[in-house]
Amino acid sequence: MLQGKVLIAQGGGPTAVINQSLVGAVQEARRLGAEGVYGALHGVNGIVNENLVDLAQETDANLERVAQTPCSALGSTRDKPDLAYCQEIFKVLKAHGIGTFFYIGGNDSSDALRIVAEEAAKADTPMRCVHIPKTIDNDLMVNDHTPGFPSAAKFVASAFAGVNLDNRALPGVYVGIVMGRHAGFLTAASALARKYADDGPHLIYLPERTFDMDKFTTDVKAAYDKHGRCVIAASEGIHDSEGTPIVTKLAKEVEKDAHGNVQLSGTGALADLLTDAIKSNTDISRVRGDTFGYLQRSFLGCVSEIDQVEAREVGVRAVQFAAWAGRDGTVTIHRVGDYAADYRLNALEDVAAKTKVMDDAMIDAGGADVTPAFIDYARPLIGAAGAEAFRLRAPAVDKILGK
Amino acid sequence: MLQGKVLIAQGGGPTAVINQSLVGAVQEARRLGAEGVYGALHGVNGIVNENLVDLAQETDANLERVAQTPCSALGSTRDKPDLAYCQEIFKVLKAHGIGTFFYIGGNDSSDALRIVAEEAAKADTPMRCVHIPKTIDNDLMVNDHTPGFPSAAKFVASAFAGVNLDNRALPGVYVGIVMGRHAGFLTAASALARKYADDGPHLIYLPERTFDMDKFTTDVKAAYDKHGRCVIAASEGIHDSEGTPIVTKLAKEVEKDAHGNVQLSGTGALADLLTDAIKSNTDISRVRGDTFGYLQRSFLGCVSEIDQVEAREVGVRAVQFAAWAGRDGTVTIHRVGDYAADYRLNALEDVAAKTKVMDDAMIDAGGADVTPAFIDYARPLIGAAGAEAFRLRAPAVDKILGK
Numbered sequence: 124m125l126q127g128k129v130l131i132a133q134g135g136g137p138t139a140v141i142n143q144s145l146v147g148a149v150q151e152a153r154r155l156g157a158e159g160v161y162g163a164l165h166g167v168n169g170i171v172n173e174n175l176v177d178l179a180q181e182t183d184a185n186l187e188r189v190a191q192t193p194c195s196a197l198g199s200t201r202d203k204p205d206l207a208y209c210q211e212i213f214k215v216l217k218a219h220g221i222g223t224f225f226y227i228g229g230n231d232s233s234d235a236l237r238i239v240a241e242e243a244a245k246a247d248t249p250m251r252c253v254h255i256p257k258t259i260d261n262d263l264m265v266n267d268h269t270p271g272f273p274s275a276a277k278f279v280a281s282a283f284a285g286v287n288l289d290n291r292a293l294p295g296v297y298v299g300i301v302m303g304r305h306a307g308f309l310t311a312a313s314a315l316a317r318k319y320a321d322d323g324p325h326l327i328y329l330p331e332r333t334f335d336m337d338k339f340t341t342d343v344k345a346a347y348d349k350h351g352r353c354v355i356a357a358s359e360g361i362h363d364s365e366g367t368p369i370v371t372k373l374a375k376e377v378e379k380d381a382h383g384n385v386q387l388s389g390t391g392a393l394a395d396l397l398t399d400a401i402k403s404n405t406d407i408s409r410v411r412g413d414t415f416g417y418l419q420r421s422f423l424g425c426v427s428e429i430d431q432v433e434a435r436e437v438g439v440r441a442v443q444f445a446a447w448a449g450r451d452g453t454v455t456i457h458r459v460g461d462y463a464a465d466y467r468l469n470a471l472e473d474v475a476a477k478t479k480v481m482d483d484a485m486i487d488a489g490g491a492d493v494t495p496a497f498i499d500y501a502r503p504l505i506g507a508a509g510a511e512a513f514r515l516r517a518p519a520v521d522k523i524l525g526k
Numbered sequence: 527m528l529q530g531k532v533l534i535a536q537g538g539g540p541t542a543v544i545n546q547s548l549v550g551a552v553q554e555a556r557r558l559g560a561e562g563v564y565g566a567l568h569g570v571n572g573i574v575n576e577n578l579v580d581l582a583q584e585t586d587a588n589l590e591r592v593a594q595t596p597c598s599a600l601g602s603t604r605d606k607p608d609l610a611y612c613q614e615i616f617k618v619l620k621a622h623g624i625g626t627f628f629y630i631g632g633n634d635s636s637d638a639l640r641i642v643a644e645e646a647a648k649a650d651t652p653m654r655c656v657h658i659p660k661t662i663d664n665d666l667m668v669n670d671h672t673p674g675f676p677s678a679a680k681f682v683a684s685a686f687a688g689v690n691l692d693n694r695a696l697p698g699v700y701v702g703i704v705m706g707r708h709a710g711f712l713t714a715a716s717a718l719a720r721k722y723a724d725d726g727p728h729l730i731y732l733p734e735r736t737f738d739m740d741k742f743t744t745d746v747k748a749a750y751d752k753h754g755r756c757v758i759a760a761s762e763g764i765h766d767s768e769g770t771p772i773v774t775k776l777a778k779e780v781e782k783d784a785h786g787n788v789q790l791s792g793t794g795a796l797a798d799l800l801t802d803a804i805k806s807n808t809d810i811s812r813v814r815g816d817t818f819g820y821l822q823r824s825f826l827g828c829v830s831e832i833d834q835v836e837a838r839e840v841g842v843r844a845v846q847f848a849a850w851a852g853r854d855g856t857v858t859i860h861r862v863g864d865y866a867a868d869y870r871l872n873a874l875e876d877v878a879a880k881t882k883v884m885d886d887a888m889i890d891a892g893g894a895d896v897t898p899a900f901i902d903y904a905r906p907l908i909g910a911a912g913a914e915a916f917r918l919r920a921p922a923v924d925k926i927l928g929k
Contacts, residue, residue: 286826389814391794411792416816
């Protein structure tokens with residue numbers, strides 16, 4: 124059964140359903156009679172600083188409500204543990220009798236867990252380590268998709284469905300910037316906003332392809348000439364042929380996180396850069412840009428039901444694997460029906476610090492759209508349509524004055 | 527009863543419920559046996575260009591679905607009719623036998639309708655003109671509030687509830703820029719996101735008060751020192767003591783619309799300016815800014831039920847007033863219970879081209895927050911809470927290593 128006390132932590136960027144995984148793990152650990160169920164505040168940072176809470180002393184009623192609340196309830200961290208950091212983690216885990224450690228996070232978090240697991244093995248400390256996947260970027264290897272992505276995709280699709288209607292009412296060019304450093308899945312989800320043949324986004328720019336400013340303005344002009352308006356979805360991670368993010372071409376100073384990544388979110392610079400390029404290189408006067416920013420991963424009330432169920436499942440399954448699989452690993456999601464999912468335990472190395480990007484088959488040959496294969500892949504994940512856009516169909520009145 | 531054929535148009539910025547008003551007016555005009563029910567495409571622009579559609583030839587089933595769809599289904603315009611423009615409008619109205627004209631819009635649109643009504647009187651052309659209110663800015667005189675505001679307020683509150691959770695999980699400073707040129711109601715709605723005592727937004731900057739950059743960075747530092755994090759809501763219309771919008775201090779060129787207003791939305795410049803000021807004047811490293819942009823008025827699936835009902839009501843009541851009140855005017859919303867609303871017909875002059883701003887009693891004396899009076903005013907409008915944020919309450923585990 125479960126070895127020692129259980130400790131659960133949440134790392135990386137929050138999602139709409141990350142607390143479903145937390146609550147699934149907590150409740151299953153309690154059900155399986157774990158000798159203790161602790162949570163670390165702010166991920167691995169809470170471990171090294173011994174900031175732990177006793178999750179055994181939570182009611183199921185409150186846990187269920189927390190599960191419905193977006194963003195890491197235990198707090199998160201961007202710390203990336205190195206060897207010394209991991210040794211500090213051990214001291215705390217050992218002192219508190221922790222024998223089973225769950226870390227809910229993305230590929231950076233799974234890599235941290237991999238290091239902890241290795242250090243545990245070296246130190247001959249029995250420690251069952253299981254990674255619980257989450258990331259709105261949808262960029263974990265092996266997984267069909269990752270918890271958090273479907274809800275963020277629903278937000279992006281709902282946002283583009285709205286701005287497409289807005290742009291249709293007051294025509295012009297609209298650029299929406301979507302999160303995603305290396306993987307374009309979330310930006311691609313903007314295509315789920317389309318219903319009628321001329322609906323936007325009319326152009327979609329993904330980090331899987333090189334971004335060329337001249338081609339961009341030519342694309343925009345062509346789409347505008349065709350539709351009398353143009354809605355564009357662009358990933359914050361779009362980059363030139365050398366891999367340099369387009370946003371850094373404007374930024375005065377470049378901010379990097381603990382993982383050495385250039386900070387892309389939290390600024391409207393890329394949208395402004397792209398709208399300025401359109402204004403300078405075309406004669407289109409009404410050009411607007413928005414950066415969806417943190418709303419994509421935190422907006423209260425925009426969640427995919429399938430995502431909620433699956434995020435809960437990976438938390439529960441992680442505890443079951445820890446109890447009975449006899450090995451460390453990461454819980455992975457596999458598509459086994461249209462639509463149905465199943466969960467497996469893979470080695471931490473299979474996902475740690477690796478990044479999955481979109482298949483070529485999901486990207487249009489022109490480089491500025493997705494294919495029907497992506498729509499088929501993503502559509503079931505956002506679940507029930509919820510709100511949907513409808514148009515008037517009233518026929519034109521015959522002109523009398525011939526205007 | 528209804529005079530001549532009925533024409534309905536939509537002007538200004540779209541809202542989540544503007545089609546409820548359209549459909550209410552169309553169905554009531556049909557029910558009252560109007561000899562024709564036309565719609566103008568893209569507001570007054572569609573009239574002068576004789577781009578009309580025959581709304582009698584719409585099914586109720588489709589109209590009901592359009593009513594649930596955000597953004598002006600007939601299309602909108604920013605055109606501001608002058609005398610010559612109005613003479614063109616008359617030619618078209620007269621040629622098509624229009625005797626009753628409804629314009630759904632804000633204070634700019636109501637002013638356009640006022641000019642049309644005056645020109646009709648001068649030209650001795652019988653023309654019943656009724657304005658149907660809508661604006662997310664909530665800045666129409668006489669009205670307790672305006673259709674479109676409650677849904678946009680719900681979006682802003684949901685967004686801040688989410689970013690507050692995100693900011694709590696990964697502490698730092700977050701600035702969210704909200705629409706609203708002169709009136710701070712929508713920015714103030716961010717306060718509806720608060721539940722627990724230390725929830726953000728911790729600071730709220732409204733266009734009703736002069737914005738001082740030094741006071742701002744001092745406020746931010748104090749809030750950050752107190753909470754270890756800080757969430758800020760700021761109106762896009764914040765300005766210095768001379769009334770100059772703060773955003774123009776950075777913009778290379780200033781874009782103005784047909785009404786002479788400086789373009790504030792569609793750029794992330796203000797958020798970036800404020801986050802840069804915080805980074806330069808404090809030692810806080812994690813500072814992020816988002817501009818909510820067009821999502822506030824168009825996001826598919828975020829709507830207040832009360833707003834939907836009231837937007838429908840003002841459309842229906844406008845037609846009833848046109849049929850039986852015997853005068854032109856604007857439909858106004860009045861609060862007659864806690865919570866209940868009623869509708870009256872006021873003179874067009876009462877709202878045309880005027881702007882209502884927040885009462886002093888709704889603004890905190892410190893100038894960076896709202897009072898409970900605003901919460902009491904706004905809370906009923908966003909309707910059922912829907913999603914709500916909950917926290918873990920697990921007690922701390924006793925430290926063993928004393929870290």
